[in-house]
Amino acid sequence: MKTITRLSIFFLLIPFLGISQSEVLTLNFDKKYYQAVDKWVAFPKSEKDSLYSFGFIYIDQMAGFSFRFENTFKIDGQKLIASDGKPETTLMTYRLEPNTKLVAELTENQIKQLNLPKTPEWLKIYKSDESSLEYLKDIGYHYNHVGASKEALEPLLKAYKIDPDYSGLAFELAFAYNATGQYEKAVTVLESAIKKNKDQLLYKELGFAFMNLNKFDEAEKIYSEGIESAKDNSIKAEMAINMCAIFLNQKNKPKYDKWLATAKKYMGDNSPFQQYVNYFEAEWKKVD
Structure with a gap:
């Protein structure tokens, strides 16, 4: 009974602290790249780095699973903040291999924080023949x-x-x-x-x-x-x-x-x- 009481009090305190689970920032690196097709994703950073790389995973009909790098971001409190400016290289695309690390699929709120469209305009090029x-x-x-x-x-x-x-x-x-x-x-x-x-x-x-x-x-x-x-x-x-x-x-x-x-x-x-x-x-x- 004591354990139940403590848990009940803990959850009752949350509203007073002004925190809701929906606002907690999480990056769950639990998706294989082929489970995140046509999604904005982030890759895990190294321990020494403060920035995460993010971009869009799609399938190139000829080349296979691909990742188009968009930019990097840092976590500031409960927000994702994209790095200032675009990378000098205007287009960096990587072909994904079986040993690719697990990725985090960005949530709708995280996509908005990074000022990204739901899907990039360029994706249409790779979808023009998708019913064939x-x-x-x-x-x-x-x-x-x-x-x-x-x-x-x-x-x-x-x-x-x-x-x-x-x-x-x-x-x-x-x-x-x-x-x-x-x-x-x-x-x-x-x-x-x-x-x-x-x-x-x-x-x-x-x-x-x-x-x-x-x-x-x-x-x-x-x-x-x-x-x-x-x-x-x-x-x-x-x-x-x-x-x-x-x-x-x-x-x-x-x-x-x-x-x-x-x-x-x-x-x-x-x-x-x-x-x-x-x-x-x-x-x-x-x-x-």
Whole structure:
């Protein structure tokens, strides 16, 4: 009861102190850059610095996730104060990489304090074609490419409703479904696409979806077909390595040996898949 009383008194005192939670200035560096697209953001400062860099994150259809630097600001009490004047360089744009630090999305009040528009006028240049199939697919690709497949689904589904046969679209959508654990949806997209296009990437994603649904016979069939039609030896090796993993888990040595031979056939020298073969072989020794 004493604890409750103290807490109650504390909250009752707040109005008398003239402070409300809505007025407290916070910079929450909790957003990944791909979660702050088309937003004003601030980057964390170093311990020795008093200024924060801020600008706008957007997606360049060709180059991907980008940050256009606007200026710097300091925190003075409950206000953000932009540095006097504009930087000498009139345009500084940075391409954002997977290791980019977390950013703080600026609130509506903070944007007003910095005298910024809700969205910059120049953004229209990058949005002029945003309803086109090419734009929607490319945006989905950029999200998939950085591991943000959940965010990729919205633009890809918009495009898929318009034209499911658009070049490369089925693969990107299926990749996003697989990456987000929606394997049945991936299978539906891929089985339809493969009827019209025997692309090796479609086979790779379909086999992967079947594996994760524990439909191993279907996976083996699809990977076998995929290896026959694929042109890239690396993709052939990847499919075979996946099957090796299945039959290792099932302790099915004849099937494992068959698929290992296939994998080695296409791996080549200094293959990145050799590490998996080494692991598989070590696991078999434990069984023996």
